[in-house]
Amino acid sequence: MSTPRVAIITGATRGVGRACARTFSATGYNVTLFGRNSDLLNKIVEEIKERSGRVLGVKGDVRNPSDVRDAVEKTLRNFGHIDVLVNNAGVGYGLIPLTEFSDKQWHETIDTNLTGVYYFTKAVIPAMKPRRSGIIINISSGAGRHGVGGLSAYCASKFGVIGLTESVAEEVKQYGIKVVALCPGGINTEMHRAIFPEHEPEGLLTPEEVAQKILSLSDPDDGTRSGTSVHIHKRY
Numbered sequence: 001m002s003t004p005r006v007a008i009i010t011g012a013t014r015g016v017g018r019a020c021a022r023t024f025s026a027t028g029y030n031v032t033l034f035g036r037n038s039d040l041l042n043k044i045v046e047e048i049k050e051r052s053g054r055v056l057g058v059k060g061d062v063r064n065p066s067d068v069r070d071a072v073e074k075t076l077r078n079f080g081h082i083d084v085l086v087n088n089a090g091v092g093y094g095l096i097p098l099t100e101f102s103d104k105q106w107h108e109t110i111d112t113n114l115t116g117v118y119y120f121t122k123a124v125i126p127a128m129k130p131r132r133s134g135i136i137i138n139i140s141s142g143a144g145r146h147g148v149g150g151l152s153a154y155c156a157s158k159f160g161v162i163g164l165t166e167s168v169a170e171e172v173k174q175y176g177i178k179v180v181a182l183c184p185g186g187i188n189t190e191m192h193r194a195i196f197p198e199h200e201p202e203g204l205l206t207p208e209e210v211a212q213k214i215l216s217l218s219d220p221d222d223g224t225r226s227g228t229s230v231h232i233h234k235r236y
């Protein structure tokens with residue numbers, strides 16, 4: 001029997017991250033689920049354990065580098081290696097004009113959506129390098145390619161994720177590590193419903209559809225070129 005693949009999924013307590021937790025573990029992955037909310041984290045961990053999946057819940061904040069290192073160390077101790085990192089945790093406020101946006105909201109957005117991706121990417125590369133393999137999937141957004149009025153901080157963070165993806169991809173290709181960005185359109189999650197309550201669910205991707213795309217990007221035989229931004233969307 002081959003060794004199970006191992007994935008770390010950030011922001012795994014809700015939305016796309018939770019759908020990834022279910023999708024990856026149903027396919028045989030050992031998963032580390034990282035999130036801030038203990039109750040929601042325990043709930044998804046227990047659900048996966050009941051289905052006899054191997055799962056580790058690590059409570060932490062992507063803005064805190066020691067929480068991030070802790071998650072990577074615990075994953076290595078429990079599962080031995082890391083094949084995939086899904087940098088999914090994110091926040092969005094909106095639609096708020098820049099002049100009315102608070103500095104606190106600006107820093108929370110950039111620190112979570114961009115600096116969190118930086119911390120986790122930096123922490124997993126040393127574990128991937130010696131195995132000369134590994135796939136890092138950064139969740140950007142359609143708003144990482146096109147500015148949206150009222151979402152300046154969010155767009156700045158998601159444009160930044162694409163720049164980070166393209167640059168790190170070049171740095172790590174010599175070690176066989178692949179880095180890609182996924183740019184989804186609207187997804188039917190708490191985040192989207194809070195920002196765009198008028199959007200009809202039929203025009204939105206489901207978290208499960210996005211998780212399935214992330215799973216296919218995590219396949220070592222997937223042909224997507226490292227450094228690429230992959231787009232998926234429905235109507236919005």
Ligand SMILES: NC(=O)c1ccc[n+]([C@@H]2O[C@H](COP(=O)([O-])OP(=O)(O)OC[C@H]3O[C@@H](n4cnc5c(N)ncnc54)[C@H](OP(=O)(O)O)[C@@H]3O)[C@@H](O)[C@H]2O)c1
Pocket residue numbers: 010011012013014015016017034035036037060061062063087088089090091092112139140141142183184185186187188189190191192
């Ligand atoms: N929904 C959309 O339309 C859409 C479209 C394109 C891209 N995206 C991106 O897709 C990703 C997932 O979004 P979603 O729609 O699933 O949103 P969501 O339902 O709001 O879930 C966001 C997840 O990120 C976690 N999170 C937030 N801040 C965190 C932090 N500092 N440390 C650790 N975890 C944190 C949340 O947990 P807490 O309970 O701790 O807050 C939650 O588990 C995000 O990067 C988002 O920007 C979303």
